[in-house]
Amino acid sequence: xxxxxxxxxxxxxxxxxxxxxxxxxxxxxxxxxxxxxxxxxxxxxxxxxxxxxxxxxxxxxxxxxxxxxxxxxxxxxxxxxxxxxxxxxxxxxxxxxxxxxxxxxxxxxxxxxxx
Amino acid sequence: xxxxxxxxxxxxxxxxxxxxxxxxxxxxxxxxxxxxxxxxxxxxxxxxxxxxxxxxxxxxxxxxxxxxxxxxxxxxxxxxxxxxxxxxxxxxxxxxxxxxxxxxxxxxxxxxxxx
Numbered sequence: 001x002x003x004x005x006x007x008x009x010x011x012x013x014x015x016x017x018x019x020x021x022x023x024x025x026x027x028x029x030x031x032x033x034x035x036x037x038x039x040x041x042x043x044x045x046x047x048x049x050x051x052x053x054x055x056x057x058x059x060x061x062x063x064x065x066x067x068x069x070x071x072x073x074x075x076x077x078x079x080x081x082x083x084x085x086x087x088x089x090x091x092x093x094x095x096x097x098x099x100x101x102x103x104x105x106x107x108x109x110x111x112x113x114x115x
Numbered sequence: 116x117x118x119x120x121x122x123x124x125x126x127x128x129x130x131x132x133x134x135x136x137x138x139x140x141x142x143x144x145x146x147x148x149x150x151x152x153x154x155x156x157x158x159x160x161x162x163x164x165x166x167x168x169x170x171x172x173x174x175x176x177x178x179x180x181x182x183x184x185x186x187x188x189x190x191x192x193x194x195x196x197x198x199x200x201x202x203x204x205x206x207x208x209x210x211x212x213x214x215x216x217x218x219x220x221x222x223x224x225x226x227x228x229x230x
Contacts, residue, residue: 004157031216042119042203042220043158056217091157097216102146102207104218106157 004107006092012113013082020078021110025094032075033104034067035091036060043091049075050097082114119204121221128194129229136224137188138204147180147187148218150203158203162189194228201225 005024013019025032030051035043046065047057051072061067064082069075079086089111093104121138128134138147146165150158162173164180164187171178177190191198205218 006157033216033218035218040222042205042222043218044220045217048216050216058217093157093218095216102216102218103148103160103163105160106150109155109157111155 004092004094004105006090006107006110008110009108010111010113012115014115015084016081018078018080019082019112020076021090021092021112023075023077023092023107025074025092026105027073029094029096029105030072031095031097031104032069033093033095034075034077035093037089037091037109038087046077079112082112084114087112087114119206119219119221121202121204121224123224124222125225125227127227127229130194130196132194134191134194134198134226135188136202136226137186138221139186140206141185143184143209144187144206145184145209146206147178148205149176149178149187149189150205152201152203152223154200161202191226194226196228196230199226199228 007022033048034046037043045058046061047067049069052069064080067077089109091109093106095104119138119140148163149161152158162171162178167184168182169180175192201223203223204221
């Protein structure tokens with residue numbers, strides 16, 4: 001296993017279009033997280049899954065955003081009716097989900113540019 | 116909410132020098148994680164700390180979990196050009212003594228190493 005993978009690495013879209021990103025976590029990890037990072041800032045939490053259950057969503061995750069992890073393996077993040085303010089790096093991370101050890105390993109990210 | 120403050124915001128050093136950066140919070144953390152991020156890539160985990168007072172090394176990197184559980188520092192010895200990047204501290208939210216999944220990140224320290 002080579003780590004967390006994300007596709008696509010870059011996405012350029014026009015305002016109003018829908019986009020979908022995919023994340024494949026490290027295979028034995030049952031927790032999967034989505035973060036968003038804008039220039040000059042640290043990553044900000046969006047949502048996370050324990051297996052297929054979505055356990056928490058940030059208030060940053062507007063109604064236009066939806067995330068799924070249907071079989072408890074890969075996850076998708078969809079943004080509907082994109083806005084220029086959605087331009088950011090979208091990062092996925094995974095962890096074993098142990099109570100006392102929460103090392104999260106990140107993928108390379110998907111850079112979204114909304115024109 | 117829990118916020119992490121990193122200092123300094125940026126550092127310009129000569130190759131071979133030692134570097135020290137720190138992270139403070141107004142709230143306690145049960146875990147401190149240090150990540151390095153290269154441009155256009157996701158954060159890479161460098162060191163994880165789990166106990167107050169713990170001192171952990173990873174090659175030329177050394178990090179400590181503060182006794183008060185509200186701070187941590189990262190040292191890099193004998194810096195080399197590939198140390199260039201943004202260094203983030205992060206920790207999972209704590210409520211009622213229990214750590215939860217999502218990570219809170221500092222704003223990062225930008226390190227530049229001159230050959």
